[in-house]
Amino acid sequence: MSEASSGGLTRRAFLKTTAAATAVTAAGAGLSTVAAHAASPTRGLPDEQSFVNTCRGNCGGKCVLVGKVREGKLVQTRPYEPPEGFERSRMGCVKGVTYPQRLYAPNRVLYPMIQRGERGSDNWERVSWDEAIAYVSDHINKAQAEYGPNAFGLWHSYGSEGWLNGAYHQSTGVGYHRFLNTFGGTVIIPGGDQAQVYMGLFVMQHGTNSTADYTNAKTLIAWGANVTDTVRCCWPYICDARDKGARMIAVDPRYTITAAGSDTWIPVRSGTDGALMLAMANFIIDNDLVDWDFLAKKSVAPLLIKDDGSYFKLSDMGIPPTEGPISPWTGQPVIINPEVVFDKATGQLASQFTAEDPAVTGEFEYEGTRLRTVFDYVRDMTKQFTVEFAAKECDISEEQVIDLATTYATNGPTTVVMAQGICHHVNSRHNYKNLAYLASLTGNIDKPGACIYLNKNHVNVETTTLTTKEMYPDPSLMKPYATLCSERVPEVLETGKLGEADLPLKVVMIVSANPFASESGRPRFLETLKHLDCLVTVDCFMSDTARYSDVILPVGLSFEQEDFLQISSHEVDFLMQKAVEPAGEVKSDFEIYNLLAPKIGLDGLYDKDAEGYLHALLDNEANKKIGRTYDDFKREGVIADWSEEPVIGTEANALKRVQFYLPDLIARDVAYTVLPAEEKIPWYEHAMEAYQDNPLREKYPLFGNSEHSNYTGHSMYNDIPWIHEIWGDPYVMLNDETAAERGIAEDDLVRVFNDRGEVVLRARLTKGLRKDSIILPHGPQQDAYRVGHPQDLTLCFSDLTGNSSYNDFLCEVEKWKGGE
Ligand code: SF4
Known part of the structure; x- marks a missing residue:
């Protein structure tokens, strides 16, 4: 299938043209409308309407964005304006204002597609939703019949928000988590930031x-x-x-x-x-x-x-x-x-x-x-x-x-x-x-001005009905599932085992995640894919992961569907309003689960439509008293308790004390059975690879690090023309003396490498970095680089938290000999 008909351009092709010209060619009237209107303010036009929503996933901000719609197209997004006196609560960033370009991006996936050639060959065939769901469900049913329920794995990450459609932050959300609690297979949880998420939030449970x-x-x-x-x-x-x-x-x-x-x-x-x-x-x-x-x-x-x-x-x-x-x-x-x-x-x-x-x-x-x-x-x-x-x-x-x-x-x-x-x-x-x-x-915790971890706000709307039988399915439908830390997926695919237990993973559906751009140890993931019978990706874009899949199910973005969200960094609750019709044939996550569930034996999993669940979520007695029912949100959009009064956290754990000793610590990764005493107390051990006295430093003397920038949200946003114009090509940051020792000048193309892999990108020099360190970008996908990818250099390894070790690698840098 051609790129145009698939709705996909490679980033390389995309960036060779000017942003505006490409936009018009690839997205038709959508993006050209955006570009024109963004250039000339349009306040006051009679056919304009404003809606509130947010960026879809992968950023802890969850900022409220106001989207302006004209002639059925989202033409502008801007931060929601707090009332006078609360300007410090203003949200948003440069990525948020580029949202229309994201919505109408040329690499949006608009139709279900099946890859007819090798994985990664970009040989896609557009199919109907019926065909796509039949393809996926046939593979799931066959694998589970032959190898047992755990042969089907569901892999989620940070890439979606909302109580109906979110797969991560709202862990009691309806669509994904009903599916998850009944499908009885294997749940694959991303490595990402699990050292913090698991240890800091789940195990130690400190107030903030x-x-x-x-x-x-x-x-x-x-x-x-x-x-x-x-x-x-x-x-x-x-x-x-x-x-x-x-x-x-x-x-x-x-x-x-x-x-x-x-x-x-x-x-x-x-x-x-x-x-x-x-x-x-x-x-x-x-x-x-x-x-x-x-x-x-x-x-x-x-x-x-x-x-x-x-x-x-x-x-x-x-x-x-x-x-x-x-x-x-x-x-x-x-x-x-x-x-x-x-x-x-x-x-x-x-x-x-x-x-x-x-x-x-x-x-x-x-x-x-x-x-x-x-x-x-x-x-x-x-x-x-x-x-x-x-x-x-x-x-x-x-x-x-x-x-x-x-x-x-x-x-x-x-x-x-x-x-x-x-x-x-x-x-x-x-x-x-x-x-x-x-x-x-x-005593620097739990009192004014004293805190560890990132400060969070407290939410106001009562949503605990989601944890009751009202929102969960009939208990008789619920089935236990196996959990697997994503960093162990290659090992499981190679051996069919997790530790001593059989785990014949054969079909994996990846939701709201782009592990082949975002997990450490990328080469091992790609190498072991050959052991999978079917890889399904549910995504909005032709991501690196989608590209290596057998099937893509296209999912909607914010402003294309209604949902509900609470923001932990501000005391704001809002209805994510539907502003425009979904692009192409995309469906919401909730709709996709509704299609798939009955085909794999999960009949009757959803007994309400999307709006019915939002009513059930919000229309409880507590919310009626404070005017925060579905109808209130439908009318108001955003309801916030604007306040500058600090809220001081209280201990959330059962001990009611700050925990730094964890006698009952259980590894998140079930492959660990016995934990040494040091795991349960404050401790230090040097890094696995990136430590001072590692003999490997004779060959690879530099400590590898990566950073998130203002301009990417993991692998999101880096295909946006406006962002690319500001940020330019991805670059590696080097100390200028380190660069001079290697004959590297500003903007040179350089090769960063170790025994696992390499990446070729531009050099940016600075005095503001240790001489023994480099910083690579964390986010851009494979086609942003001349050769390779930063995650080709990192380790695939699971500690007891299943954390991705993005910064734990040694490397060397040299001027690239491959030319421009
Ligand atoms: S990307 Fe920017 S605008 Fe969007 S949620 Fe994150 S901080 Fe807010």
Whole structure:
């Protein structure tokens, strides 16, 4: 099938022409209308209508965009304007205003298509929806009949939003999650940022403060976060704090814009953040900068543990557990069996919930059982991580370690602002425990101006009906599914096993994900595809993943369908309004599940239409009282609680204490059965490949890193003409001395390589980067590069969180010999 008839142009062909000319040729009236109207403001024309919606997925922003529609086409998007006095809550970025170009992009997939040649050959045939669904369901049914239910895998990622159609953020959403809870196969969860998602959010479950609370901090540490570019909603509040005299420190191998706007830049060696965190903790303990009261009353420090590392509980003293309230998730009573502390007020062991003055340190005994506090255990296990060790490991001075520790402990409240810079090494999972330990030692959490992790706001609309039988299918329909971390997919495809268990994965449907551009270890993924009988991609665009698939099911974008969304970075709820008819024959995710479900034995899975589910979601008693039913949203579009009052998070975990010790830690990756003791405490280990003393550095001396820019959202947006005009070709950032040693000048085409792969792209030189490091872009797809792809250099490896290790690789750079 030709590119034009498939609705697809390759990026290379696309970029060879001017943006406007290509747009007219490829998308017909759609994009030409956009270009013309964008050039001349059109306010006030009688046939214009405005709608609210957002960018579809893959950006934590979920900003409300106002889309202007004229003659049935979306001609402009702009940020929703908060009322006067709340300008700091203004949302949006350059990507958002290019949304019309995304909607009418030449590489939108407009029709279901089946690949008739080799995967990757771009030999597509347009088919009807009936044919496409029959093709997919036949493969699923055959595979499940032959190999069992787990032969069908469902793979989702960050690429969609909304309660009806979202596959990721709204984990109790209707379309995807009804399907997921009944199909009984294998669920493949992306690597992405799972060190943070799994450890920070799911396992440790710390409360966070609202975005406005940045203004209360006296010290802000941007740790591996270029806030101005990647979490920009925070920046106005950080500026407020700075205006009030807050000190800002950037810990980053690169002199980012955020570092430039800070008082202090600490250029740590990539992947060594954990060593610095633990050295700070030890300095704080050794110099008695500890907030003992917080440690005793708000952290797990005083909880008593037995020699096997498990918590000593009231039941160990013969006091039987009691039943608490019914859990909305299990329908069963919560079992209450409190952990025990030594209460200094009474000199007795007591429940952690009733003790007045828990002892943080000390050894105790109960009927022959030796007991010690979590604090003592962790302190003793981690004392090897000294200031001297960290200075050498991180390649910074001891004075810098001491200054950071002292400032963190004594110039509070301190907020650590982070994004994904500390998340993308194999050792990253430890960083989240380490930050919780630091925050516990100094009381820098759960109070105004003190927070770890990214600040979030609290949502207002009551949507918990989604967790009840009202929104979930008949329980008899629900089936258990196997979970698989995506980084293990190649191994499973090669061996048919996950650990010792059989897992004959034969058909995979990828939803809202582009793993062949976005997962680390890309070559292994592509190599092992040959073991799959059928790969289905549900996507809006001809992505790298779609290109290697057997079938593409085209899905709609925002403004093409109605949905509901809550924004965690702002206290805003809104109906994602349908503004235009869907392009070509695209369908919403919800419609696609509705088509597929009955063909694979999931009859009756959806008992309402889309609007019916939105009514069921919103029309509960709580929302009726506050005027937030479906009809209210239908009328208003956006309903927000504009407020500058910071909201301070409270501990969300069952212990009601900040957790830095995890005796019951379970690996997200089921292939791990026994976890070493170090996994359960704050810890540091050097990176898997990208560490200072690795002998491989003789061959590949440079530490590889990647960054998200203002101009891409993972693999989204990089095909947009306006973005390309501003951002240009993707480039590798090099220290200018590193470049000079290799005869590389600004804008040269260079080859970045290691034993796994290579990528050819332009060089951009800077003094603001460690000499031993390079930064590659994280996002653009294969055809943005002359040769290869940045993820061809990275490892395919699954730690216990299943995290993608984008920054854990060594490499070398040379001038490309292939010419222009
Ligand atoms: S890309 Fe993200 S930050 Fe930019 S407008 Fe869209 S949702 Fe907002």
